[in-house]
Amino acid sequence: METLQERTETYREWKKQLKRHYRKFAGFAKEAYRYEDVEDVHQARVHCRKLLTLLKLLDPDDREELRVPLRRAFKALGKVRDSDVLIADFVQRKEDAPDGDTAEMLKRYLKLLRDRRLRYVAKLEKRLRPALRGKFRRRWDDYLNGALQEQAAAVDATAQLRRLEAKLEAKQAELRELAAQPDTSGLDLAETLHEARLIVKEIRYVTSEADFALKPLPGGALSFLPVKPLQEELGALNDSRVRLARWQDANPEALGIDPDVYRRMTDRLRGEMERRIREVSLANLDERD
Structure with a gap:
């Protein structure tokens, strides 16, 4: 059975991890919807996934209702990230195309992919905002300083x-x-x-x-x-x-x-x-x- 000191230390570790990943997620997410560097999208998504994993351990039923806005953000980031990966792959295939017909086909397909990515990027800020704005942050801070203590002891x-x-x-x-x-x-x-x-x-x-x-x-x-x-x-x-x-x-x-x-x-x-x-x-x- 854990001592009070051990429970306190465990709670601090959970809190530290959650704070770290949310800080990184929020920082990369704000850069992601400006879409100046594809790596911002990737890193925002990675830290969002880590947050979702930790919260699922601590609060499987999502009683604190923190996972829904994070899941929506994760999904929106995923659409842009998948587009980035696809475009990079097909750009290389176009360069390596064995004939002109294949190169022309891939050129047209890349336009479709880029047009689709533009639509995803245009929606990104709207999808990310609910997990970044003040209302969510206040709930987040309340959770870290409140319900997390009980969950950390019980998980x-x-x-x-x-x-x-x-x-x-x-x-x-x-x-x-x-x-x-x-x-x-x-x-x-x-x-x-x-x-x-x-x-x-x-x-x-x-x-x-x-x-x-x-x-x-x-x-x-x-x-x-x-x-x-x-x-x-x-x-x-x-x-x-x-x-x-x-x-x-x-x-x-x-x-x-x-x-x-x-x-x-x-x-x-x-x-x-x-x-x-x-x-x-x-x-x-x-x-x-």
Whole structure:
């Protein structure tokens, strides 16, 4: 059982982490809607996700109603960030295009992506403001100095981490069942692996941002899973999944090009995604060191 001094120290650690990530989120977010540096969007989103992870541990039912404006901000930042990543990828593909028809097609597709990104950026300030303005900040400060103390004393972060690990193992079993079915498509597998990726990312943030509240396993590790390499593998796969899905949102008529040229690019993107699926080691976790 924790002593009063230990409870006080634990509360201070939670408060320090929450204050740090909110300060960073708010700072990057204010720069993000000016949209002068794509890294501001990325960093605002990272710290927003870390805040959401910590608050989910402390207040699973969101009784303090702090997560809703942060989730909306996270979603808006994600749309811009995904657009940034897609545009950078297709700019490189245009430069490496094997022929003029492909280069012209990608030039037109990039215009579609940039126009879409402009719409997302235009909405960014409106989506971020509720998590930055004075009303939210007052509630935030009240939470840090009030309800957080009780939540910090009550939370069992280790138990929640073990539940996340069990959830990932269940997703692993689901993947094996899907892979065994002959009619399972690459997109079906990629979507399930995307769901696994979100769990892996949550596990990683719990172990990195709430390590002070976790009981280590024998040997000192906080999780029995190889979280960082899994996250990298699944992140690369997710990029290929999103790339294919967004490409298929367009069509030859919208791009004004030969359907055969469009089909070749579709096949190339699908092949890249399927190769990423084969490279993911999630289905072989038991064989990893």
